[in-house]
Amino acid sequence: MRGIEDFRDEVGPTGPVCVRGGGTRWELGGTPAHGSREVRAPAGVVAFDPAEMTVVVGAGTPLGELVEVLAGHGQEVALEGPAGATVGGVLAVGRSSLRRLRVGAVRDALLQADCVGADGSLFKAGGPTVKNVTGYDLCRLLVGSLGTLGLIGQVILRTWPSPERTLWMQGSGTPEAVRNLCYRPSSVLWDGRRVSVCLEGYGEDVEAEAAALGSHLGLEVVATAPTLPPHRSRWTGRLAEGSLLEVGTGVVHGPVEEPAPEPGPGVAALAARIRSGFDPGGRLNPGRDPYRIAA
Amino acid sequence: MWWTRRRSTDPLTRDLEAAIGADSVEGGASARLLYSRDGSIIRGGKAGVVCLPGSTEQVAACVRIARAHGRAFVPRGAGTGLTGGAVPCDDPVVIATTRMDRILEVDVDRRIAWVEPGVVNLDLTSHLAGTGLHFAPDPSSQQACSIGGNVANNSGGPHCLLYGVTSVHVTAVEVVLPDGEVVVLGEEEGDAVGYDLRGAFVGGEGTLGIATRIAVRLTPDPPEVRTLLLDFTTIEEAAETVSAVIAAGIVPAALELMDQQVVQAVEPFADAGYPLDAAAVLIVELDGLPAGAAREAESVAAVARECGARTVRIAEDEEERARIWKGRKGAFGAIANIKPSYYLHDTVIPRTRLAEVVTGVNAIAERHGLIVMNVFHAGDGNLHPLLVFDHREPGVMDHVFAAGEEIVRLSLEVGGVLSGEHGIGLEKRRFMPLLFSPEDLAAQRALRDAFDPDGVANPHKVLPSGASCGDVQDLPEIPEGVWV
Numbered sequence: 102m103r104g105i106e107d108f109r110d111e112v113g114p115t116g117p118v119c120v121r122g123g124g125t126r127w128e129l130g131g132t133p134a135h136g137s138r139e140v141r142a143p144a145g146v147v148a149f150d151p152a153e154m155t156v157v158v159g160a161g162t163p164l165g166e167l168v169e170v171l172a173g174h175g176q177e178v179a180l181e182g183p184a185g186a187t188v189g190g191v192l193a194v195g196r197s198s199l200r201r202l203r204v205g206a207v208r209d210a211l212l213q214a215d216c217v218g219a220d221g222s223l224f225k226a227g228g229p230t231v232k233n234v235t236g237y238d239l240c241r242l243l244v245g246s247l248g249t250l251g252l253i254g255q256v257i258l259r260t261w262p263s264p265e266r267t268l269w270m271q272g273s274g275t276p277e278a279v280r281n282l283c284y285r286p287s288s289v290l291w292d293g294r295r296v297s298v299c300l301e302g303y304g305e306d307v308e309a310e311a312a313a314l315g316s317h318l319g320l321e322v323v324a325t326a327p328t329l330p331p332h333r334s335r336w337t338g339r340l341a342e343g344s345l346l347e348v349g350t351g352v353v354h355g356p357v358e359e360p361a362p363e364p365g366p367g368v369a370a371l372a373a374r375i376r377s378g379f380d381p382g383g384r385l386n387p388g389r390d391p392y393r394i395a396a
Numbered sequence: 397m398w399w400t401r402r403r404s405t406d407p408l409t410r411d412l413e414a415a416i417g418a419d420s421v422e423g424g425a426s427a428r429l430l431y432s433r434d435g436s437i438i439r440g441g442k443a444g445v446v447c448l449p450g451s452t453e454q455v456a457a458c459v460r461i462a463r464a465h466g467r468a469f470v471p472r473g474a475g476t477g478l479t480g481g482a483v484p485c486d487d488p489v490v491i492a493t494t495r496m497d498r499i500l501e502v503d504v505d506r507r508i509a510w511v512e513p514g515v516v517n518l519d520l521t522s523h524l525a526g527t528g529l530h531f532a533p534d535p536s537s538q539q540a541c542s543i544g545g546n547v548a549n550n551s552g553g554p555h556c557l558l559y560g561v562t563s564v565h566v567t568a569v570e571v572v573l574p575d576g577e578v579v580v581l582g583e584e585e586g587d588a589v590g591y592d593l594r595g596a597f598v599g600g601e602g603t604l605g606i607a608t609r610i611a612v613r614l615t616p617d618p619p620e621v622r623t624l625l626l627d628f629t630t631i632e633e634a635a636e637t638v639s640a641v642i643a644a645g646i647v648p649a650a651l652e653l654m655d656q657q658v659v660q661a662v663e664p665f666a667d668a669g670y671p672l673d674a675a676a677v678l679i680v681e682l683d684g685l686p687a688g689a690a691r692e693a694e695s696v697a698a699v700a701r702e703c704g705a706r707t708v709r710i711a712e713d714e715e716e717r718a719r720i721w722k723g724r725k726g727a728f729g730a731i732a733n734i735k736p737s738y739y740l741h742d743t744v745i746p747r748t749r750l751a752e753v754v755t756g757v758n759a760i761a762e763r764h765g766l767i768v769m770n771v772f773h774a775g776d777g778n779l780h781p782l783l784v785f786d787h788r789e790p791g792v793m794d795h796v797f798a799a800g801e802e803i804v805r806l807s808l809e810v811g812g813v814l815s816g817e818h819g820i821g822l823e824k825r826r827f828m829p830l831l832f833s834p835e836d837l838a839a840q841r842a843l844r845d846a847f848d849p850d851g852v853a854n855p856h857k858v859l860p861s862g863a864s865c866g867d868v869q870d871l872p873e874i875p876e877g878v879w880v
Contacts, residue, residue, distance in 0.1 A: 152643035152748050175645050195587065208592055209564055216839075224835040228813040230744040232561065232776040234550045234599050235814040235824075235831060236858060237840045241563065241595025245587065251839070262645040277505065284619055284685055305687035336585065349507070351586030361589050367579035371846065372591050378842040392590040 103143045105159075105215050105223065108254040111140050114221030117384045120252045122190025123163065125183040129194060130247050134388035142189045142254045146170050154260045155212060155229065160189025160253045176260040179204035189253045195245020195391070196333070199326060201350050203264070203287035203301055208244040210259050216243070216251030219380040229257050242375070247394075248386040250379040264301035268311055271297045271327065272320035276348040282313045289348040290327060293340045296320070297327045333396040334359035352396050361395040408465045409445050412489070415457040420495070422446040431472065431490045435537075437739055438480035438822055440868040443470075444487035448495045452570060452578060452608040455491060459606070460576040462489040468852045469574075471602035473513060473545030476537040478740060479821030481548065481601045485856045485865035491606060493544045499523055500609065507614040508567065508584050513544020513607045520612070529614040532559040535817065536725055547607050550599030552817030554650040554724070555681075557775040559615060561817065563598040570609035571597060574848040584611050596843060601819050602854040604847040618649070618683035622693040623711040625720050626700045627674035631655055631758075631770070633704040634676035635751035638774040640699045641680070642747055646692050650681040651775030652724055655754075657784075658771045659723075661730040666723030674706065678774065679724055727771045728782075735767060737787040739796050740780060743807035744816035747777035753810055757781045760802045764795035778816035779807065805830070822868060825860045 112118055118140050119133035133139075142160035146167060149156040151174040158167055164186050171177055181198035182191040192214075197206045204210075213227040226239030243250060267287075274296040276289050288299035298314060300307045314320040330343060336351045344355035364372065372392065379385075404410050409423045422428075423445045432441040444467060447458045462469040468488040475482055475492075484490050497514035504527050511520060517538040521530045533546055534553035541551070546562045547569060559565075568582035582594030597604050628634040634653055641651065654662075654677050659670045670677055678700070682692040697708045711717040731738050745753050754770060761768035761783060772780040781803055785792050804814065804827055814824050814831055828837065841859060845851075856865040 150746075150748065152639055153746050154642060154647075155746075195592070197587070205560065205564065206587070208587075208595055209560060218835065218839060222835045223833075224839040225832065226836070226839065228744075228831065229811050230746060230777055230813050230816070232552060232556070232744050232773070232778050232816040233813045234552075234561075234817055234819050236820060236828060236837075237843050238550065238563065238595055238599045239839060239843060241592045241598075242843065244595075245590075245592055250591075262647065280505075284616060302685060303688035303691060306685035309685070309687070335583070335589070347586075349585055351583055364588075364590060365579065367573065367577045368581065368590075368593065371573070371579065371593060374846040374849070375591060375593075375596075375843065378846045379839070394589065396586075396589070 102145050105143060105254045108140070108143050109217045109221065109223050112217040112221055112252060115384070117387045118252070119386050119389070120189070120248045122161065122187035122193070123185040125186045125190065126194055130389045130391055130393045132388055133386060137387060140252065142252065147255065149174070151176060155231065155257055156260055157255065157257050158188055159255050160187065160192070162188045164188055164191055171260055172263065175263050177204065177263045178258050178260050179207055179210040180258070188256065192244050192253055192256065193246065193248045197350065199347065200287040200299060200301070202285065202289070204261060208241045211240040211244055211256060212259055213257040214240055214243050214253050215255040216253050218251050219382060219385050224251065231259055245391055247389045247391045249376055249389060249391065250385070252385060266302065266304045266307040268300045268307050269297060269323050269326055270300065270311060270314055270320040271295065271323045272318060274318040274320060278318055279314065282317055283310050288326070291346045291348055292344065299326065329354040330356045332356065332358045335362060335396045359395045361393050364392060408461070408467065408489070411461045411465070412445060412447055412458060415461055416447060416449050416454040420448045420450065420454070422448070431492065432484060434480060434482040435476045436478050436480040436483065436821065436823060438483050438868060441483035441485060442487055443484045443490045446490045446492060448492050450495050452572065455493070455606050455608050456572045456576050456578055458489060458491050459572055459574065463576065463852060468855050470854050471548065471606040473542035473548065474516065474540050476541040477545060477549060477821065478742070478818045479815070479823040480868070481819055481821035481854070481857055483822055483868060485868060493542065493606070496608065502527070504529065506585065507616070508611055509614055510609055510611050511543055512609060513542060513547070515543050517541050517543055517546060524614065528617050530617055531612055532556070532565055532615040533562045543610055543612065544607050547598050547610055548600065548602050549817070549819045552773065552778065554652055554773055557651055557773065558647050558649045563595060565613045566594065566598055566610060567613055568611035569594055569597060569607045571605040572608055573605045574850070574853040578608070582611070599819070600847070601821060601858050603844055603857055605853060620686040620689040621681065621683045621717065622689050623717040623720055624680040624693060624696060625670070625709040625711070626678040626680065626705045627671045627707050628676045628705055629674065630704070631676040631754055632751040634678050635754055635774070637678060637700045637703040637705065638750055639748045640703055641696055642775070644695055644699055646695055648680050648692070648696070648775060649683045650679065651773070652679040653770065653772055653774035654724065654727065655770040657734070657767065657769040658727050661733055661769070662723040662727050665730060666719060666726060668719045668723035669709070670723060671707065679720055724771070731769065731782065731784060735784045735786050737785050739783045739800060741782070741800055741803055742815050742818040743779050743804060743812055745777045745779060745807050745810050745812035747775065749810045750774060750777060753779065753806060756806050757803055760799050760806065764799040766795055766799055773816070776816070777812070820858045822857060822865055825858060828860045
C-alpha cells in the first residue's frame with residue numbers, strides 16, 4: 102500500500118501542488134491555479150481499534166469505505182460528505198455533518214494529522230489520544246483550510262458509538278417548540294414554517310420523544326432527511342424563501358449562491374500571516390482560499 | 397480621599413497608570429511577588445508590574461504600552477494553572493483579568509453566554525441555575541479557576557469525557573492580539589468563515605493574545621443521571637473495567653478512578669462510603685434520556701462484575717450522588733494527611749493500556765521510594781499520578797523529578813501524549829521534543845509567530861527554546877494547594 106512517505110516524495114519540495122480527493126467539491130473556494138501539479142493522499146484504513154474508539158486512515162480513503170469499516174463495529178465518525186468524497190477532502194473543506202448537534206463538529210473529530218508541509222517534509226499535528234493539550238491545536242486549524250497550510254496525508258480520527266435508532270420527523274412547528282420537547286435532537290431544520298427533526302439514541306428514548314413531538318406538535322415520521330437546497334450561507338437572522346436553517350449551527354441551505362462574508366481587517370491580516378507562515382512560497386493549493394467559502 | 401497614592405517614578409508604570417488608572421496598576425514588591433507564581437511547583441518567576449484592567453480597551457492599552465517600553469506581557473487568570481503558564485519570566489507586564497468578571501449576556505433560547513475572562517468557572521453554572529442549562533467544562537479547580545484560564549489551557553474535567561474539552565464549548569472569543577489589535581475569532585453559532593482561528597487560539601496558553609470576551613455554548617442539563625460506585629480488589633481490574641466499558645460501546649458522562657491511597661485519604665472527610673479496603677474504586681456517571689441511562693447503567697454494572705468488581709453501588713438520590721463526587725473533587729485537600737508535599741503529573745495514554753501503565757507508574761514510584769496516589773480521568777486515559785513526599789527529606793527532590801520524567805517517558809512509550817488538560821507551560825516544554833520532531837515544532841512555531849511575530853506574548857512558554865526563563869529553575873519548591 103502507498104504510504105505517507107510515498108505521498109511526501111510525490112509532493113516534493115518545489116513547484117505548486119494541489120491535492121485531489123474525490124473531486125466532489127473541486128471548485129469550492131476557487132479552482133487550483135493553472136499549472137499546479139495534482140497529488141493524491143494515500144488511501145486505506147490503516148488501523149481501527151474499536152475499544153479505543155480511534156481509527157488511523159489515509160486521507161485519500163473514500164469516506165464511504167471508512168464508514169463501512171466503522172459500522173461493522175457499531176461505530177461512526179463525525180465526517181459527512183457527498184458520495185465519492187474522501188476523508189481528507191471532508192477535513193479540508195471542514196463542513197460538519199447535518200447531525201452535528203449529536204456527533205459534533207468535524208474539527209472536533211481530528212486527533213492527529215500527518216501532513217506534508219510546504220518545504221516537502223512531513224509534520225505531525227496533534228496526537229493519537231482522545232484528549233490532548235500538548236502544544237498548539239494545529240488540528241482544528243487544518244480542518245477547513247483547503248490544504249493551504251499543509252497537505253493532509255494520514256489522520257487519526259475519534260469515533261463514537263452509532264445510535265441504536267435514528268428517526269426523522271417533519272411538520273408545522275418552530276425550533277423553540279421542538280427544543281422544549283426534546284433533550285438533544287441530532288438535527289433541527291426549519292424553513293420558517295415547517296420543522297424537521299432528527300431523533301437518535303436508544304430505541305425507547307427515541308420513541309418517547311417522537312410520541313411527544315407527534316402529540317404536541319403533530320409532527321410525523323418521514324423516511325429520510327429532507328432534501329437540502331444546493332447552496333450554503335451563514336445565518337443572518339432572516340430566512341429567504343426556499344431556504345432551510347440548520348438550527349444551532351449558523352448554516353442556511355438555500356437555493357441561491359451567496360458570497361462569503363468579508364472578514365474584518367484584523368482577522369484577514371492574521372489569516373494572511375498564518376498562510377504565508379506555513380507556506381511562504383504559496384505552493385500549497387494556490388488559487389484556493391477558505392475565505393471564499395460562504396459557509 | 398485624605399491620602400494620595402504616591403505616583404510611580406518608573407516611566408512604564410506611569411504610562412500604565414495614566415491609561416488604566418493608578419488603582420489598577422500594582423508595582424510594589426508584595427504584588428510583584430504574589431504574581432510571580434501560579435498553582436504550579438515552579439518558583440523563581442519575576443513580575444515587572446501588575447495590571448488589573450477592567451475592559452477590553454484597557455487590556456489593549458496595557459499591551460500597547462508594554463510593547464512601547466520594549467517589554468513582554470504575561471496574561472493571567474485566577475492563577476490556578478499547574479504548569480507555570482502564568483509564571484512571569486524576566487520582568488514582563490503581568491495582565492491579570494480577574495477584575496473582568498461580568499457575565500455579559502445569557503441567551504437561554506440559543507444556549508449561548510458571553511462572559512468576561514475573569515468569570516469563575518463554577519459561577520457561570522451557578523448563575524444559570526433554573527434555566528436547565530450549564531457550562532460543561534468542569535475542571536476540579538472550578539470553584540477558583542476563571543473561564544479565561546480555561547480558554548488559555550483548553551481545560552478539561554471529569555465530564556469532558558462525553559461533553560468535550562473547553563474548545564468544544566467556546567464558540568467565539570474576542571482577543572487582544574499581541575500587537576494590541578482587537579479581533580473576534582469564531583462565531584456564536586457554527587463556524588466562522590475561513591481558518592478556525594478560534595480553535596487555534598484556544599489552548600494557546602496566553603502566547604497568542606489575551607481573551608477579553610468569550611462566547612460559550614451552554615449545555616442542557618440531562619433529564620436522567622445515574623452515578624455508580626464500583627470497587628475492586630486490584631487496580632488492574634478497575635483499569636480493565638474502564639477499557640471494557642468503552643469497548644462495549646458506552647461513553648459515560650464521566651469515568652473516574654481512585655486508588656486505595658486516595659480512597660483512604662478522602663473517605664474520613666467525604667463520608668462517601670468508599671470501601672477502605674478496596675484497591676481501587678471507579679465512579680461512573682451515565683446521563684441522558686431515562687431509558688438509555690438505565691440501560692447503560694445496567695451494562696456498566698454487568699461489565700464491571702465480569703471484570704471482577706466486588707460491589708456495584710448506584711446512588712439512590714442526589715444527596716448520595718453529591719457525596720460520591722465530593723470525595724473525588726476534594727481528593728487533593730486530603731493528601732496533606734499523608735505527607736506534606738506533592739507533585740502532580742498529567743499525561744494521556746491510550747485507554748486500552750491503563751492497567752499496564754498504572755502498574756508501571758506504581759513501580760516507578762516504588763523504585764524511587766516515593767508514595768504515588770492515582771486519581772484520574774480514566775475514561776479518556778488521562779492519568780494524574782501524584783507523587784507524595786516530604787520535601788525536607790534530603791535528596792528526595794531528585795527522586796521526585798526523576799520519577800516524574802520516567803512517568804512521562806512511559807506514557808509516551810505506549811503511544812501517549814504529554815498533557816491532557818494542564819498544558820505545557822514552563823514545566824513540560826523540555827519534553828516537547830520527545831513527542832514532536834523539529835518539523836512538527838516548526839509548524840507550531842509558525843502558528844505562534846503568525847499571532848505574535850515579535851515574541852512578546854508570554855515568552856518562553858509551550859515551545860522549547862534554548863533561552864532560560866529568568867531565575868526560574870527546573871527544581872522548584874512545593875505548592876501549597878493544587879487541584880486536578
